[in-house]
Amino acid sequence: MATKVSARGAAEGPHGEITLARGERLGMRMWRGEEPNSDKPMTTSPHETVGYVISGKAELVVSGETVTLAAGDSYVVPAGAEHTYRILETFTAVEATAPPAG
Template structure:
């Protein structure tokens, strides 16, 4: 049976993650989040069990994946493969929207 449900998430009530992310709507195959961080923030190298695609709304981020490095500013989009070692350096106060597949989830979340 196919699920034909539609969801609306009020982002003012969305859970906040420890890394500056706001979890928005999620489905069975993809999740959406908003990511905001201040300039000068730099993360440690890490991996994630999901593919990430993102769109920079404002600011600038340097994304390191393995030995590759890209810089994305407002209007740019990016892809980080599942399982790839990555880290980020925030060059200008950043707001980005990301989708993850499979979904990066928040425990005990009620999306209704």
Template sequence: MDIPQITSKDAANIGEMGQTYLTTGKHVALRRWEEPAGDFGEPRSREYEIVGYVLSGAFELDLDGGTVQIYSGDSWLIPAGATHRYRIIESLVAIEATSPPARFNDRDEPA
């Protein structure tokens, strides 16, 4: 891999659920989400840890049975293996990092 790795917005891959895959390294991957308001998705768990930051909007996170609202400027952590689901309260733009990396070619679904 050449350093630095640059992924332009025109070259970024779009996942099946609308996530934009940004730069991916050996130990972490970055992706961007834009989501309209909507109901809770199905509960899921992932083999990777997720940290995120809300650029704009708000969502509700149900994590292992507890629910919290997360707003613009807030960040969150979902441990690997934790059962969780989201409900977008207000149109959302967020950035997530996953470790180990969730990659475009792994047919990743939203966290």
């Protein structure tokens, strides 16, 4: 059975993420209009994350390596890897996680 989730009416998660479509083994979410910051703590999660940057600019730090992300870039954060994001310009990205996050 097909399921439709509209970003306009989707639930906002505890960290500001918008929960989009979600299956048993894969979930999708959007970070919309994240404002610049520099103080997000390092974290780890049990899921693998792949993402695509729609707009803005950020630095992604994964296991001590820093990469700059801009519109059109995609990225991977391995499951269990220590990571953080520094938002440099108002940032919107879509991520898929396996298993589904949160």
